[in-house]
Amino acid sequence: xxxxAIMMVSGDYEKMYMGVVxxxxxxxxxxxxxxxxxxxxxxxxxxxxxxxVLPNAKPLKYYxxxxxxxxxxxxxxxxxxxxxxxKGIEKLAYPVKIGGVSEFALKSGEAKIVLVF
Numbered sequence: 757x758x759x760x761a762i763m764m765v766s767g768d769y770e771k772m773y774m775g776v777v778x779x780x781x782x783x784x785x786x787x788x789x790x791x792x793x794x795x796x797x798x799x800x801x802x803x804x805x806x807x808x809v810l811p812n813a814k815p816l817k818y819y820x821x822x823x824x825x826x827x828x829x830x831x832x833x834x835x836x837x838x839x840x841x842x843k844g845i846e847k848l849a850y851p852v853k854i855g856g857v858s859e860f861a862l863k864s865g866e867a868k869i870v871l872v873f
Contacts, residue, residue, distance in 0.1 A: 758832070759787035761864035763872045767796025769810055775873035776800070776819045782869075783827035790867065792860040793852075794836035797873070801835055801848045817849075824850070834859055 760782045764775045775797070779789050793801055799808065800816055808816040824831060833852040840846070840854065864870045 757788065758790040758863050758867045760869045760871065761790045761860065761867035762792070763860055763864070763870075764791060764793045764797035764800065765795050766873060767799055769808055769816075771873040772797055772800050772808060772816055773810055773813065773819065775871070776816065776823055778871065778873075779831070780819065780823045780826060783823060783830060786830075788830045789827060789832070790860075790863040791831070791833045792836065792857070792863075793833065794839035794857070795843060798835060798839050798843055798845050798848075801833070801850055801852060802845060803847075803849050805849065832863075 762775055762779055779791060782789055799805065800820060805817040805820060806815050834855045835848055835852050837854050837856055
């Protein structure tokens, strides 16, 4: 069972940061987290995440890897197969699951909290 389901859609840097930082907060509170990355937010899962930087912050890669380390097995990340095709993404920087939006529908249906960034 998932406590928090997060759909990451936007490629806006602030939204990508807030989605990941929010997940870190929930992970620190002992919650099981499911994150579904699609469309422009898929860039967070590519080598490009080193170049995604907000002023006075570390690169998004730092926060994403911090989340992965902190949450461990309580974090499940899925990259949207259709989104990868639409955006021409063939390679991801992390060994995450590739799936469809139907999986997000299933996971979010059982979650206590559903967020979209």
